Structures are given as C-alpha cells and as structure tokens.
Amino acid sequence: MAPVKILVVDDDPAIRNLLHRFLSQQGYQVESGQDGQTGLELFDQLNPDLVVLDVNLPDTTGYKLCQEMQSRTGVFVLMLTSRNDEADKMKGFAEGADDYITKPFSLVEIGARIAAILKRKRIVTSAEQQSLVFGQLQIDPVRREVILSNQIVALTALEFDLLYCLASKPGRVWRRSELLHEVWDYEYVGADRVVDVHIGQIRRKIEPDATQNSMIQTVRGVGYKFEATT
Template structure:
C-alpha cells in the first residue's frame, strides 16, 4: 500500500517542525509550508492526500486556502485552530474541512485524527443510487448536486453525503455515532459535535428557516431524522 502524503501548513516553526517530525516517524511522506503561497506551490507539486492547515497564516487564512485546495482536488483537510467557537468550526466545515483540532493538542490525538481521516473514503453515496425529490428539493447522486427551487445548492462532498443519507432514510432516527459510521465512513476519534455543526450548515442551505427546520429534525437525546413536510411530495 502506498505511503500517504501529508502537507503541514503552519507559520509557527516549532509547531510545524514538531508535527512534521512526529508524522515522519509514523512512516508518512511529509512536506511543510509556512505561508499560503508556498503551501499552494507545494500542494500542486506534492499532491498530498491530507493537509494539516493552520487557520492563521501571514499572507492568507486557512479558510481561504482550504477552499482553494478543495477546488483543485478532493484532498482531506484537518484544520488547526486556537479558536474553539462554533462559528469558526462552521466556517471551516462549510468550506470543505473534514476535521478540526484545537491548540494546544497532543501528538497522540493528532496522530489518531490523521489515521482516521486517511481510512475514510470519498464519495460515500454510490452514483447508482436514485435521485430523491422532496417538494422543491432535488438530490441527484449521479451529478452529486442538490437543487432547491431550481437553483443549485452549494454543498461540500461531506454535506452532500450526509444530506443524501438522511433523505434516503426518511423517518429513521440516527444517533450521532451511527451517522459518523455510515457517512464519515471511519471510526471518528474527534468531537462528535462535528455532526451537529454539519447539520447546522446544511439547514442554513436548504431550510426556509434554519431555526425551525422542516426537513432535518433534531430528536432530543438521540440524534437526527429527515422528515419531509406534510404538504410536500417525496419521490425517487
């Protein structure tokens, strides 16, 4: 099996070098960058499987860099941040980040997150699955796009997989651990609230009123379910 390639982007030499040396000892192929310009140049040449990306960089933000990298490939992105606020997590996930880890962190935890991400497979939804139509929302697995009121909804790969999975199992209540297993497709070792953050992002994109969702419902103490509005038609 080929060795996974990892790019570390952080402007703090101590943190960047520490991560680089630690993962190199785990037999990963490593490259590092201290700013956005160098990171993109290295990214294009190195073609990493995963990028460990600091939010704060001298010439750009990790959010902008994440978005640019996601336009070029479907690389996995693990964000490093000193911020623990929900808004920062939502912003990162909405731009395609797969996971986040808050500074300070342990190298053991970082290694576990990296290993778990690299086990995950992209495009969890097989293209032969049927298109789902719920009222004015159409979810097409072949094109991997969602259309609401005849306008395409901008979804990351993970957001699409999560939305399709829920819509393809209407009425079924899913625990967070179950969603992590089926949609993330690996044994998640981070904060399970990552599910809540992604659900919140999707609601903002497809619900008329995200604070009073009509499609993706919270089942308190359990998890989430997709329940179409009573006056909508569902087809596949």
C-alpha cells in the same frame, strides 16, 4: 497502492518539521509550507488527500485557505491552531474543516484524528456503488457528487459523507452520537454543536426552501432523519 498524500501548512517551523517527520514515519507522503501562497502552490502540485492547516498564517487565514482548497478538490482539512474558544471551532467547521485540534497536541492524537478522517473516504467508496436518487436530488458515491435540479452542489468532503450517511437510510432517526460514530469515527467534545453546524451547512445548499427543512428533518430531543422526496 500509492501512499496517502498529506500537506502541512503552518508558519511555525518547529511544528511544521515535527509533523513532517512524524507523518512521514507513519507512511504518508508529506509536503509542508509556511504560508498561504506556498501552501496553494504545493496543493496544486501534490493534490493531497488531506491538509493539516494552521488558522493563523502570515499572508491569509486558514479559514480562507480551507475554502479555496475545498473549492478545487473537496480535500479533507484538519485545522490546527492555538485558539481553543468554541466560537472559533464552530467557525472552522462552518468554513468546511473536517476536524479541529488545538495546540499543544500529542502526536498520538493527531495521528488518530488523521486516520479517522481518512477512514471515512474508505467507508463511502467501499459501500454499494449505487447512486441515491430522490426527486431532483442525486447523490453519487463513486464521483462523490451531489446534483440538485441538474446542477452540481458544492459540498465539502465531510458534508458529502454526512448527507450520504443520512440519505442511505431514509426515514431512520439518527442520534447525534450515532452520526459522530458513523461519520467522524470517534467521540468529540462538544459533539452536538459540530453535527448541528454541518447539518445547517448542508440544508442551506440542498433545501429548496431554507425555511422548510423537507429533506433533512430535526427530530426534537433526538437528532435528525432524511425524508425522501419525489
């Protein structure tokens, strides 16, 4: 089996080299770059499974780079930054980040976060390889594609996993903590906000009427459920 490929983009050479050595020792194939331009060049060459991405880069922001990379392949993205304000974290998630970790960090923690993110891909691809169809909405777990009214919907990797989780059991009410365990595979401080941000992103992309959440419904005081449409 080919090793999992990880790209590290950080302008701090000490952090970049530390992560490169650590992740290589964990058995990953690793490449690293110091800025956005180099990061994109390596991204196209490597086609990574996951990117560890610093928010503050000399020639761009990690947010913009995250959007650009995910528009190309839907790659998993772990944002790495010294910013610890909750608003910055929510912005990272809104831009498509799968996880967000602040500096300073422990190598044990970042290793666990990466393993948890990569595990989601195995969970979805090892599930029953059957497309879910609800009226004009089709969710294909093999191609990891969502099609609405014959048009491909551009979802991030995490948005796809979250939608697939909800839609695979229509009518089931999911608590936010259950979604975190099922999709993220670990507890996250400030978890409710993280789930809500991603649900909001999915709704904007698949709901025919943004004011009427007919598919992903909020169950007040509990969480969310997916209601099949015909």
